[in-house]
Amino acid sequence: MSNDRVIIFDTTLRDGEQSPGASMTKEEKLRIAKALERMRVDVIEAGFAIASPGDFEAVKAIAETIKDSTICSLSRALDGDIERAAEALKNANSGRIHTFIATSPIHMQYKLRMQPDQVIEQAVRAVKKARSLCADVEFSCEDAGRSEIDFLCRIIEAAIDAGARTINIPDTVGYSIPHQYAETMRQLLERIPNADKAVFSVHCHNDLGLAVANSLAAVVAGARQVECTINGLGERAGNAALEEIVMAIKTRQDLLGVYTNIETEHILSTSRLVSGITGFPVQPNKAIVGANAFAHESGIHQDGVLKHRETYEIMRAQDVGWNANKMVMGKHSGRNAFRARLEELGIVLPGEAELNAAFARFKELADKKHEIFDEDLQALVSDSLGEEAPEHFKLAFLEVASKTGEVPQAQLVLSVDGVEHKATSSGAGPVDATFKAIEAIAQSQANLQLYSVNAITQGTDSQGEVTVRLEKGGRIVNGNGADTDILAASAKAYLNALNLMQAGVHKTHPQADGV
Ligand code: KIV
Ligand code: ZN
Numbered sequence: 001m002s003n004d005r006v007i008i009f010d011t012t013l014r015d016g017e018q019s020p021g022a023s024m025t026k027e028e029k030l031r032i033a034k035a036l037e038r039m040r041v042d043v044i045e046a047g048f049a050i051a052s053p054g055d056f057e058a059v060k061a062i063a064e065t066i067k068d069s070t071i072c073s074l075s076r077a078l079d080g081d082i083e084r085a086a087e088a089l090k091n092a093n094s095g096r097i098h099t100f101i102a103t104s105p106i107h108m109q110y111k112l113r114m115q116p117d118q119v120i121e122q123a124v125r126a127v128k129k130a131r132s133l134c135a136d137v138e139f140s141c142e143d144a145g146r147s148e149i150d151f152l153c154r155i156i157e158a159a160i161d162a163g164a165r166t167i168n169i170p171d172t173v174g175y176s177i178p179h180q181y182a183e184t185m186r187q188l189l190e191r192i193p194n195a196d197k198a199v200f201s202v203h204c205h206n207d208l209g210l211a212v213a214n215s216l217a218a219v220v221a222g223a224r225q226v227e228c229t230i231n232g233l234g235e236r237a238g239n240a241a242l243e244e245i246v247m248a249i250k251t252r253q254d255l256l257g258v259y260t261n262i263e264t265e266h267i268l269s270t271s272r273l274v275s276g277i278t279g280f281p282v283q284p285n286k287a288i289v290g291a292n293a294f295a296h297e298s299g300i301h302q303d304g305v306l307k308h309r310e311t312y313e314i315m316r317a318q319d320v321g322w323n324a325n326k327m328v329m330g331k332h333s334g335r336n337a338f339r340a341r342l343e344e345l346g347i348v349l350p351g352e353a354e355l356n357a358a359f360a361r362f363k364e365l366a367d368k369k370h371e372i373f374d375e376d377l378q379a380l381v382s383d384s385l386g387e388e389a390p391e392h393f394k395l396a397f398l399e400v401a402s403k404t405g406e407v408p409q410a411q412l413v414l415s416v417d418g419v420e421h422k423a424t425s426s427g428a429g430p431v432d433a434t435f436k437a438i439e440a441i442a443q444s445q446a447n448l449q450l451y452s453v454n455a456i457t458q459g460t461d462s463q464g465e466v467t468v469r470l471e472k473g474g475r476i477v478n479g480n481g482a483d484t485d486i487l488a489a490s491a492k493a494y495l496n497a498l499n500l501m502q503a504g505v506h507k508t509h510p511q512a513d514g515v
């Protein structure tokens with residue numbers, strides 16, 4: 001590998017999933033893994049195989065499906081974890097075991113209750129064990145950002161001698177400052193005698209908003225792998241955002257002198273996929289993938305961009321997937337054009353029945369909204385790509401009355417396994433009234449954990465995409481619904497969540513089993 005290439009290691013499915021409320025089902029993880037592969041991510045950390053049977057199954061399924069990216073499973077520096085990771089990865093085209101142990105004084109003393117020499121011994125044992133099961137082993141010094149440099153040098157030298165070929169220096173608690181983190185990387189590369197036998201990696205958390213800056217500073221100092229997540233998803237304030245790292249490297253190649261293999265035009269669709277699945281909206285001013293990232297509002301900027309794009313734009317919007325295919329479809333578009341457009345968007349529906357159903361929904365939407373954009377198509381097919389959940393509850397009729405100064409009222413008819421039930425309810429607002437009316441029939445006793453609405457495209461005729469997260473007895477489901485009528489979208493999302501819960505499709509926190 002050229003020494004100028006930066007390996008992109010995506011941990012959306014592992015560290016990203018550790019953010020509260022972002023748990024994903026196996027099916028959803030597979031969809032994201034396919035999008036990451038399409039974007040040519042080098043390494044996909046698919047999960048933490050020992051954490052739960054669900055995590056194990058997801059890593060296994062991803063390892064069996066994805067062919068072009070290396071699939072990685074996290075494991076503590078323990079035999080049982082490492083064996084479980086190896087088992088989940090056994091059918092991978094290219095698999096990696098990522099083992100870690102904490103190296104900071106505070107973690108060693110209070111969390112591990114181990115002496116530094118014992119930590120080194122356990123790290124060496126773990127790396128050797130992992131190497132006995134897998135040729136590609138990564139070793140991480142958890143909380144490296146607060147570890148002593150002399151100790152880092154000792155443990156890393158030993159881990160490389162034991163067979164680790166990637167050494168990760170995580171800023172676990174997001175404490176580092178760019179110049180200091182870069183200096184740590186520089187010293188490690190200089191002082192560790194066998195440093196040339198491993199690729200040095202960074203993994204930065206965003207507690208001080210510095211995850212991307214720290215990662216890039218470490219790349220300048222010699223790191224050649226960056227661990228990151230789509231939309232910066234991750235524990236607490238999140239991880240370094242993949243899209244920002246990749247576009248900074250591409251845009252400032254003149255200064256950084258390195259490159260990645262990422263096909264950047266797939267960034268936006270992947271960001272939307274992750275946002276839709278997790279129900280975490282992307283803020284409008286988010287770099288690269290936010291709705292305003294390439295929007296010029298002020299007259300001076302607009303004038304400048306029209307005269308010469310580079311006056312105010314440092315990247316081309318289409319390079320990350322914006323505007324690339326703003327081609328519009330409408331009610332006269334045929335089934336073949338519909339299928340072709342989906343294929344161009346990387347969407348392949350499982351069969352003809354799903355294609356026909358999606359096409360019927362497309363025609364319905366085209367009657368309400370005369371221009372259909374790529375984003376509309378993505379929302380339209382997301383039902384067919386998601387979890388299989390029989391429609392136990394189905395919306396047959398909805399009427400909501402909302403007037404200034406009066407309490408909103410919702411009246412609806414739900415078909416429950418084909419039998420119609422009516423309910424009326426009032427609420428604090430029209431959405432509240434709608435959900436209460438649904439619950440009057442469904443009696444699910446689930447807790448509403450999240451309700452979010454996003455306009456899929458611009459304009460008041462845009463479809464609203466609603467995510468509803470329900471929780472019951474530790475089981476979590478995310479339901480999605482899209483419609484030009486926000487109340488209908490809300491009802492659909494709520495019913496989708498109830499149907500998923502009914503079908504037993506749920507997510508639990510990845511470390512719910514106490515790992
Ligand atoms: O933040 C961290 O230290 C981690 C490690 C397990 C790599 O996620
Ligand atoms: Zn982390």
